[in-house]
Amino acid sequence: MVQRVHSGAVYGIDGYDVTVEVDVRRGLPTFQIVGLPGTTLRESRERVLSAMRNSGLSWPSGRVTVNLAPADVQKQGAAVDVAIAVGISACSRDDPPPPVRRDAVLLGELSLNGELRPVRGLLSIVTAAAGRGASVFVVPGVQAWQARLVPGITVLGADHLADVVAWHRTGAGLRECEDADEPRRAPEAPREAVSFFALSAPAARRLAVLAAAGRHDTLLVGPPGTGKTRLCRTIGALTPACSCEEAVEVTRIQGAAGLARRAHLCGERPFRAPHHTVTRAGLIGGGAGLRAGEVTLAHHGALFLDELAEFAPAVLDALREPLEEGRVAVSRGPGARFWPANFQFLGAMNPCRCGSFGSSRRACCCTASARARYGNRLSGPLLDRIDLFVEMEEAADWTLHDGVVEPRAVSALWEEARSQVTTAYARLNRISGAAGGSRRSPELSECRRWLDRDSADYLDRAKRSLGLSIRSLIRTARVAHTVAALAGRHRVRRS
Structure with missing residues (x-):
């Protein structure tokens, strides 16, 4: 019987879904991972084996094959360790878990004693999985606050593999994490x-x-x-x-x-x-x-x-x-x-x-x-x-x-x-987003809205006499707009 468990990995800064398929059949005791596993994932065989034995979980006596789908993308990182262990454990049972647990996304690296360790790129993985419709996530407890940054999902924090396996079997043993209670701290200047x-x-x-x-x-x-x-x-x-x-x-x-x-x-x-x-x-x-x-x-x-x-x-x-x-x-x-x-x-x-x-x-x-x-x-x-x-x-x-x-x-x-900068920055964002996320390459027509008639005429004359490019003209207008914002004005005027 093939067991499927959902997990994920990260490629660059983007997360993507990984489906862990586990098959246990009669034969010589072997453990093979296929589906383009990276070096870290190839080493997960020893981590999973030791973690399951030290967590009181039985190891199948036959041939264990783990496939990481999609098979044409190389998988890096150890985020699928928990999913592999849960899939192997589930193969020893005949009763499949209900959909709410079968479709959950399991993330976490395993230590040799079965504890869950943080994984790289967890927020990227959760964001990608939530975008395709996943709603339940089991993550290392120390990283639960990151997963809670994604709205509309249920996050369960786990500290040990035995707790995850028990939840996957019975639905008990893990608690839903509340919204991240750590405040966003203001940075202190060096x-x-x-x-x-x-x-x-x-x-x-x-x-x-x-x-x-x-x-x-x-x-x-x-x-x-x-x-x-x-x-x-x-x-x-x-x-x-x-x-x-x-x-x-x-x-x-x-x-x-x-x-x-x-x-x-x-x-x-x-x-x-x-x-x-x-x-x-x-x-x-x-x-x-x-x-x-x-x-x-x-x-x-x-x-x-x-x-x-x-x-x-x-x-x-x-x-x-x-x-x-x-x-x-x-x-x-x-x-x-x-x-x-x-x-x-x-x-x-x-x-x-x-x-x-x-x-x-x-x-x-x-x-x-x-x-x-x-x-x-x-x-x-x-x-x-x-x-x-x-x-x-x-x-x-x-x-x-x-x-x-x-x-x-x-x-x-x-x-x-700091007060001057904060006030002017907020004013610029409120007017045009000039200092925030849209600060790159505003249109010339937008820049002209920041200038009064005299300032616009003066800038046109400067463009002709100095041979300024359109890009230089826009950046000059941006600097002038910031000077005006620091002076408490919404528009640039010639002085």
């Missing part, structure tokens, strides 16, 4: 970001507030030691927390990538800072096993590229489409998958190879042609997609005594800036 913001010049503080309020793509250029890196991190810390919908999406992506370490839904935005040796697949996604790239891991957050000119030009040019469209196409096999990539780009670079061009303290040793080659590592189309270009200047005579600021004054400056 102490170094708060201190740096308080010590920065007023112009730098204004830049940080402007970039954070509009989530503007920003490039800082200047000699070493001018605070480029710390200012970019400060911008990331100033950006308002995710909305509930954004936090769920961030949790889903991080869970599928194996990065979710919290036991609650958190509103902190991702801040990704890959090294300049990152490959194109590492930045965009793909590679062996179809991994999410940095642009997807930074979704709803910030992607910070320090030493921007040191990145390979081909890698940087791969950012064009994500910066424009807010998503990335990852080709694998016969088709392409579209993954979200709506991030704020933050870049920092030196003006030349030695870094001293424009410095008042050090002489530049680069030739004019060397400086040109260094700057040409960034293509024109990429630069055309950046909102704010800022040349960082070295601070004037600064002493250690300048770093002594009253803690209350530091907190007051930071809280005032």
Whole structure:
């Protein structure tokens, strides 16, 4: 008798259904898993065998064959461990479970003593299964809060294989989990970001507030030691927390990538800072096993590229489409998958190879042609997609005594800036979604709604005299709209 148990797996950041079919027949005692199991799944034979024996469950004496359907998709991860064990146990019974338990989705990795361990990509798997009509899910107890983020389903948390088998047989032994009671916690700003913001010049503080309020793509250029890196991190810390919908999406992506370490839904935005040796697949996604790239891991957050000119030009040019469209196409096999990539780009670079061009303290040793080659590592189309270009200047005579600021004054400056950013961000989203999920490439007609007549005429004249592209015109209007929102206005007016 063949037993079928529903489970799931994750491919990239997307979940998909896996049907576990178990057949036990007479013959030499063997245990075989077919259906393109990955390395982790091939090793599940030992986990399942030990877990069942240590849970007091009998092991069939005949030939055990497990098929993972669909058979043409390679299965990665250990989320089907529990389903395999339950299917093998069910083969020893003649009475099938009722549909409510037969159609349930069982997820969980097994330890050798039968305990259920968390699985990678659980939220993606549950979301996909719920989309095709599944309504009952049995998941590891420590991950029940993730499954409860999907509305309209019944979630049963389990800690041990014996409890799952008992529930599958009798319907008793597991309790329905209530809605996630862990609050979405507001992120706390790093102490170094708060201190740096308080010590920065007023112009730098204004830049940080402007970039954070509009989530503007920003490039800082200047000699070493001018605070480029710390200012970019400060911008990331100033950006308002995710909305509930954004936090769920961030949790889903991080869970599928194996990065979710919290036991609650958190509103902190991702801040990704890959090294300049990152490959194109590492930045965009793909590679062996179809991994999410940095642009997807930074979704709803910030992607910070320090030493921007040191990145390979081909890698940087791969950012064009994500910066424009807010998503990335990852080709694998016969088709392409579209993954979200709506991030704020933050870049920092030196003006030349030695870094001293424009410095008042050090002489530049680069030739004019060397400086040109260094700057040409960034293509024109990429630069055309950046909102704010800022040349960082070295601070004037600064002493250690300048770093002594009253803690209350530091907190007051930071809280005032956070308040300005939060208010302006909410105003922008309320008016047009310019800073939120639809911030990528608004139509020119939409941008004109933000401007009064004088401002629109002035921008048209600037376009003709400076030769601005349509993309540059739109990004200029976005920055002006953010400035107006920080000033408490709904529309841009010329002053």
